[in-house]
Amino acid sequence: METELFIGGKWVPASSSSRFDVLDPATGDTIASVADGSEADAIAAVDAAAAAGPAWAATPPRVRAEVLRKAFTLMTERADELAKLISLENGKALVDAKGEVTYAAEFFRWYSEEAVRAEGALATAPSGANRILVTRQPVGVCVLVTPWNFPAAMATRKIGPALAAGCTMILKPASDTPLTALAMAAILAEAGVPDGVVNVLPSRSSGKVVSQMLRDSRVRKLSFTGSTEVGRILLAQAAENVVNTSMELGGNAPFLVFADADLDAAIEGAMIAKMRNGGEACTAANRFFVESSIADEFSRRLAQRMSALVVGPGTDEKTQVGPLVNEDTVAKVDGLVRSALDAGAEAVTGGSRPEGPGFYYPPTVLTGVAPDSAILREEIFGPVAPIVTFTSEDEAVRLANDTEYGLVAYVYTGDLARGLRVSEAIEAGMVGLNRGLVSDPAAPFGGVKQSGIGREGGHEGLLEYLESKYIAVSW
Template sequence: MSQATILPLEQSGLDCSRYAKGLFIGGKWVPGAGIAVIDPSTEAVLAEVADADEAAARAAVDAADAAAPGWRSTPPRQRAEILLRCHTLMLERLDELATLISLENGKALTDARGEITYAAEFFRWYAEEAVRIAGEYRMAPSGSNRILVDMQPIGIAVLITPWNFPAAMATRKIAPALAAGCTVVLKPASETPLTAYALADLYAEAGVPAGVVNVITTTRPGPVTAAMLNDARVRKLSFTGSTGVGRTLLAEAAKTVLSCSMELGGNAPFIVFDDADIDAALDGAMVAKMRNAGEACTAANRFLVQDGVYERFAEALGKRMAALRVGPGTDPATACGPMITRKAVDKIETLVTDATKRGARVLVGGTRLEGKGFFYPPTVLADVSPDAAMAKDEIFGPVAPLYRFSTEDEAVRLANNTEYGLAAYVFTTDLKRGLAVAGRLEAGMVALNRGLVSDPAAPFGGVKQSGLGREGGVHGIAEFMEPKYIAASF
């Protein structure tokens, strides 16, 4: 497979420097520089954003604290209207925002447009939830008093988001926090900060008051985050990222007994039974594996295929993967963009080399692409050993490793043989079997006969070391609220 022609940077038609105005604190731009944002397709510098220190982090908390009383007391309907305006503006600027994501992230334009649509939907969903926050009123069993439960905003929330979905990972946290009446400080990944800053301007235009949403970037995430988490006014941490970093943040949050939501790593099994609709399974596989070129925590990481359809599935998946066009995200013909960094390509290469040394057969791809940009081709590996490193670690790239199984019990055992439990995929035409297997899988989310599991209206999150809490759905807003119980006699 050959690498597609890289478009010159200027052909995108977007001036990225206009999104790099500084840190966004208290509704104002605080000028600064120091963090170069790289286009992974060309390795060109797109812009340079501000590099926050601990003082800037404390200033962001100050701004969130100053805005908190006013936002907390804003009527739910008024908060909802502002969130709906955010939704509308994001869709009006879909092409601009998608192009920005494709430039700083490398994501194919089709995926980037899908991300903006998905990200915007969180504002519409939580605009609806903002006016439906319910409490409780009932008689105590003893009859001595009434039990009143009032759901109140938890307080200032620190939100930390990754580089792979720079719009959706932010709105999935910001929308429920604002709907609940909380103010926030967002720290996006330094690899893809421009989208977060572009959206900060959009929120202000939509009517989000100054200080309700603050955005800072830094090359010193440890001390800068600690400065916020150790501030007694901060009462919530919501983090999406690796399990290793999540453990470190949980330890830091323990110092102030901070409420934590954690969406961490994954190792998703994709199970194909002999009775599956193979065409549907292949369609699902391409979505589950190749969304964002495999750089997703929900990406299918292990393809477990039953003996009877193994060779047929492997051959057909290889053909589909080989047909994908590799190139820069901004090229409309691109189906598989670059990885986020050269280090990411190095990791994928190491995992593939390890698998082949243990007996895996390369059906498609398997060799990094040379030249400018951080490209790795769509790859299919057959007969991968369960002892291979990629069976345990997230690949985070366009590599589909295939493993055989014979029985349903074996499939479940292999699927659950991981410390992670975020997403899983099951393909079978036997609905009874599908639901039974879904119930046995140790995963927070299971997609049955489909390759996409995420939905703003559903609870997103994992079990085991894949996280704590849920985002999305009615559960997402509850993460930003505390129940206050009042015992009343009258």
């Protein structure tokens, strides 16, 4: 298990010799001590990325593609090992961790295929005076900031297109889950990524080290996945040097169930949309809006399924719901539930934090939730499903759009025309229509409103790391 910084193709201690502990969320015990990168280390990482930039940008796309394909192969071969590491430091159930590794590896495979497709364009100017030649060039040195909830997938979703485009980068992983990012660095080096192209900088001083890099004129791209609150701060800092930015921020996903929906399919979709990763996902269904005539039946069946889930340490093969990542997260979830209960909601199952070690919270279904409850306004990031009823399509759409966020929404109905109509009316970058999962490396992932800027995945994800250069030419 690597625990040092990865800069310039070498494992190096922090310049200050400082380190920080990584905890097991199931017990609160320390599982590793990791080098704590400083602002000086951040500049050293930028130095390495800038030095490696010209050669990597000039590397033929097919060569870059083969490196990414090798990284995919290595990740797939070591899937069990990586899944155990993710479960250990993140807490998620092993079944979720295995799913994440498969998903994460697919970004390397997808972008190994996209690396050779950074096509340009050639056209004749309308006046006929010249040709318009458009070519694509790598944006340059990138700072990639990733969260703790998907420590492998959020890294590969950024690293994959950046490498395919010919960019070099510094990955700043979340300090709760740095071990997976360091393991990814080792895999990429083994796959043939040249020294300095990918640098990994764990740090407890996230704000300081990222700000230091954004102030460096050699940094030309920031890609951030995390909270909207932090995203606003980083956007302001990026503006100082007019740094190209991609932002995948918070979510408050509505899950709409109409009376004509296939209820079996809606329950299955709800379990995926709510309980994938134990609810610790920006795509997690956060607000359940159910047509009043079927609300009691839906609530009863969802509670039955949620209460049957096995809660335990993520590394246990039998576990279906692991602990939340840290004390702050479980305390926030508990506070939101308590506030809703105090305002008149009823817990059909769950609803209170268990005693004992570890950061656990039970799967919870709430009914009778007041429309102004904080639990409907804030991203829960836990295994809690608050249910609100509606009586008309217009009301359902209004409730779904009553949020500053717009990442993803889920709609269940037996009427395709209604489904498409509602999908168009909902203010979200993605919609799962009769489907509880939207994430796919081949699809453009991202939100509207305060859920983000830009897209990750698909061909759009590659274009986020390329600049278009127009050349006016006559011949």
